[in-house]
Amino acid sequence: MEMSLKRRETMHRLCAKGLEIFNEKGYYNTSLDDILTELNLSKGAFYHHFKSKEDYFISIVQNLMVQKVYALLVEPLDTFENPLPIIVESLENALEPGRQNEMAYGFMLNDFLTEFHKRNEEISRYLKDIINVWEVNLVSVLKKGKVDGHIARHVDCEGVATYIIASFMGMRTLMMDSSNRQLKYQYIQQLKQYFKSLETERVLA
Template sequence: MEKSLKRMATLHRIQMKGLELFYSKGYDHTSLDDILKALDLSKGAFYYHFQSKEDLMISIAENVLFRKVYSMLIEPLEGQSDPFLAIERCLGDALETAENNELDFGCVLGNFRNQFVGRNAAITKRLDDIYKVWEVNLVSLLQKGKSDGYLPRHLDSEGIATFVMSSYFGVRSLMASGNGRMLRYQYMQQLHAYFRAMVASPVG
């Protein structure tokens, strides 16, 4: 049992340090030696858990990134009634967390996808799977909101989900080098106006 816990702890350390370095320096600019040096770890210990740097990145996407996105952007929406109110609260909290993170370089998931799309199909697929889980949950929440009478039935749930996701990733990128507090305020004001306009608009 003790050896198993130690292996799990080492696995987690490698994943977290890999995430930190891949995120701050970029995947291509981070070597395996960089990770081992930062952890004071042998190559043997690394290869016990992972076959390669790519295998580590896939593991980070499937485990660490998925948990991060789920806890911040999906779990807060579960069991909520009013979809627009729930999404506003969820994104507002996520942006406030990012605003107060001195090591934030923009959205982790968005940054990584930009690094790998068109260059590494295996890693891109894992990242896109996370997008898909978030999208499915957003659409399900919106559809339920229509059924429960919170939203007009004519609204395009898929289109709204696409807008929410893309706009969130966009403002996160802007916040990385701009006035985070102001950008968060402006974004949330416009998101609120966008939602309220749809609720108030008649069919057609």
């Protein structure tokens, strides 16, 4: 039962454009026709491929968002160096607009999580799963950093991961409008400041 090429292509076009517009205007504020018009497709075409708007969005989450978050925030962590600068770099990079896509994939998570919170339990779960994957990987790389002597022994890795994620998510709310250059700089600076307090103390000569 191979999916035909045509089918795959149309579904992918729908998902890609859907992510773009949902990200711009929000899920509930975007009608299917908003998306279909831009693709010159009809309601009929849509419901031939997806069984509902919800099903459609879940496809987007699983096919596009997961990969993007993974590529931007999880894979960069896979290194043997000191994890703290690596984490800073990955966050800095994730905040950079228009890198190859012009969407801030880390931010979307915050927006969508808030939007679906208490409105759609199922979609919320899928989104939370993504955060969980990120968190687990952060914790693991932090623990490795502890073993390798980059991070002080007293540090609570789970707590640090939570704090990193929270501050990153929260930046979205603040960066919503304009002047994001300054905000991003402030954020990265303070993050580094915070990370300094997690480092193993320099041994006195």
